[in-house]
Amino acid sequence: MDKKNYLIANIIPLIPLPPNSPDYFTYFTEIYLDKGSLVEIDFRKKKILGIIYEVKNVQQARKDLLEILPKIKKITKIVKEKTIINEDEFTFAKFLSSYFGFSFSSIFKFFFFPSKRFLDLNLKKEEKKKKRFFKINYFEKLNLKILRKKRSLIIIPEKSFAQEVEEILKEGKFSYRIFIPPWNKRKIEEISQELNKNEKIALIISKNLIFLPWKNIDQIVVYREGSFFYYDSFKKINFDYREIIKKLAEIKKLELTYIDSFPSLEKIKKLKIKPTLNLNIHILNSLEEALESLKNFSKIIIFFPQKVSSGVRCLNCFNLLQCPQCQSYLFFDKEKFFCFQCLKEIKIEKNECPFCFKPLEVSLKKIGVKTLYSYLKKNYAEVYFVEKKEKKFFKNMEKREKFILLGSLSLISGYLKHAEASYFFNFENFYLSPDPFLREKYLRILNFLKEKTKTIFLISSIRNPEWEKSFLKGDYPERLLKERELLRLNPFYQVIKLIKGSSDFYFLQNYMIKISKELKEKLKNQETEVLGPILSKPHKIKKRFFLEIILRSQKEDIKIREIVKEYGFEKIKINPLEI
Structure with missing residues (x-):
């Protein structure tokens, strides 16, 4: 050559x-x-x-x-x-x-993603650019004034919330287009053509479309900025889309507008926001109280974070079996019923429930949403277990005069309309869990339920007067921030988890100890702590064990490129929503 x-x-x-x-x-x-x-x-x-x-x-x-x-x-x-x-x-x-x-x-x-179709586009001359500056705005609600005479990308945390934004824009007679999954050839073609246009409209997009080369954009709007749905997983990486979006706005010198009544703790800290988040809630101490309370409402939402209610319970009438002498609840072990107060075995005669007198069918584990659903189905006509966020299903619920919806995160949806009352089961985990991220998640769910219902019931076997005052006063974001600062977690520290697995636990343990020592030496001058290795969550999948090393720094960006390249970790979690 x-x-x-x-x-x-x-x-x-x-x-x-x-x-x-x-x-x-x-x-x-x-x-x-x-x-x-x-x-x-x-x-x-x-x-x-x-x-x-x-x-x-x-x-x-x-x-x-x-x-x-x-x-x-x-x-x-x-x-x-x-x-x-x-x-x-x-x-x-x-x-x-x-x-x-x-x-x-x-x-x-x-x-x-989702296509290379836009490579066929010819680059148009962009309009004469005004001098642009990166700027951050914050509003509790989406204000149409901020969209006027601008080409805006409105990013939603999850596709069902496109409907909320659409309703606001329709009411204000504002021009918009929506690009959310599922994808087909027509949608891909429309997205491709939209990338290079100049029209001053609002483009409602799913968060993963932020990676496309959008042109002539004036503003990026992050709708429901505090939503935990912005934290996502992509193959080997768990990351927060909000950090990606902020960097893109900085590079393109765009206005970045956050919309949420309860923004992320990072935004509350950095923008010095003082949101008004008082929660008027009612505490119920048992499942029995909750079941009795249901009779007072026609449209009901029941949220289940986990399985609930321990003890031995008849699955026909849902009553807890009690000791005939001291009335304490019974427990089951090795095919026998015991009373821990009387310290003896209790025999149930004729294998019959003492309440409903039907053949005794008991739940020996904690009761979950499916078990409660089966019970309510026997006693109420309009009971639905929500497993998926289906637009058609929620649309049908609007026409009904009575319904009970049971579910978990499938209920946290933009499709969900208003109900009379909501019930949050197993709320004692809020007080008992050492995980500050779980507490924040529960509070965000409560704020979502507050938008959808007038009355909120918490079913908890534990009461905490201090937290209950904080709910009513609305100052709990400050408590969450103090807790994070004390534990040296995000948003005060950048935390990265580096995870590796092997079927040979002792080999994995020795190898991760070796990596940990090497990283401590490499990062000693970069103000970065290296912790671990410790068991990952989950620590075992099938026959493989998993350990993790934690990097923690007050710097906003830890350079992990060379670390990943050298050691080939299987999973990386950036500022994970777990302790």
């Missing part, structure tokens, strides 16, 4: 690549190509598309590259000299590479 006649081109192949791939792949070309040009290359015995990252003269190439120059393949075809991939996209990809610990080339697959 005559070095004087050729240029070196570093190219990013437009196919999914593993996280530890090279940052780019080197080819040669006979003509100069701009950064972002679309070309065809021979890659692993296939013809694929690639994006030009940089072009250099042979003289500028590294010495080791010059030695293998004769083996470098030529770009087979120039597909398009101008695409809508520009410097902003490359800068964003560099941030993602550093943030996730993935190679630069593997990150580019984010930009091509």
Whole structure:
């Protein structure tokens, strides 16, 4: 190859690549190509598309590259000299590479979800840009004034919340388009065409579409910013979309507007927000009280975070079996009933329930939503167990005069309409759990139920007057922040969990101890603590054990790229919602 006649081109192949791939792949070309040009290359015995990252003269190439120059393949075809991939996209990809610990080339697959169709678009001349500045705004509710004369991306935490935003925009007679899953060819075509338009409208999009190369955007709106649905998992990485969105707005110099009455603790801390979040709640101490209370309402929501109610209970009438002498509740062990107060075995005559006199069928474990659903189904006509967020189902509920909806996170949906009362079961976990993230999650669910119902009941076997005052006063975000600061967790510290697994626990333990020691040495000058290894959650899946090393720093960004590259962790959790 005559070095004087050729240029070196570093190219990013437009196919999914593993996280530890090279940052780019080197080819040669006979003509100069701009950064972002679309070309065809021979890659692993296939013809694929690639994006030009940089072009250099042979003289500028590294010495080791010059030695293998004769083996470098030529770009087979120039597909398009101008695409809508520009410097902003490359800068964003560099941030993602550093943030996730993935190679630069593997990150580019984010930009091509759900399709590469937009590569066919011709780059239009962007409107004369006004001087833009990155700016953060905050509002409790979506205000149409902030959308006027702007092209805005409204990001929703979960697709059902598109309906809430749509209703607000419809009422204000504001132009909008919605792009949420499921995807089909028509939707993909519409998204592709919308990327490069200038029309001043609101674009309601699912959070994963933020990776596409949107042009001519004036503002990004993060709707329901405090929602835990913004924390998501992508293969090897668990991460918070809000951090990604903020960085994108900084790179593109856009206005970033947060909408939520209960924003994330990070925003409360950094923006010095004092939200008004008083909760007027009623405490019920037992399942029996809750079942009696249901009779007072027609439209009811029952939220179950976990299984509830211990003891031995008849599954026909739902009464707890009691000791005939001291009236204490019975427990079951080794096919016998015991009273721990009387310290003796209690015999149940004729294997018959003493309350309903039917053949005794007992629940020996904690009762969950399905068990309660079976019981309520026998006593009420309109009882529904909500397992999926189906728009059609919730739409049908609007027409009904009576209903009882039971479920867990499937009830936290933009499709859910108003009811008369809501019941939050097993709330004692709020007081008993050592996990501050669980407490925050419960409070966010309560605030959601507050929007949907006038009356909220907490079913808890434990009372805590201090927290109950805090609910009523609405100052519990301050308590949550103090707790996080004391435990040295986000938003006061950046926390990263590095997880590795093996079927040989002792090998895994020794290997992770070795990694932990090496990381402590490498990071000692970077104000980063290295903790562990400790058992991960879950610590065992099938026959494989999992351990984790925790990195903690007051710096906002811990550089994990080289760490991941060297040790190949199976899972990385960035500021996880767990202790």
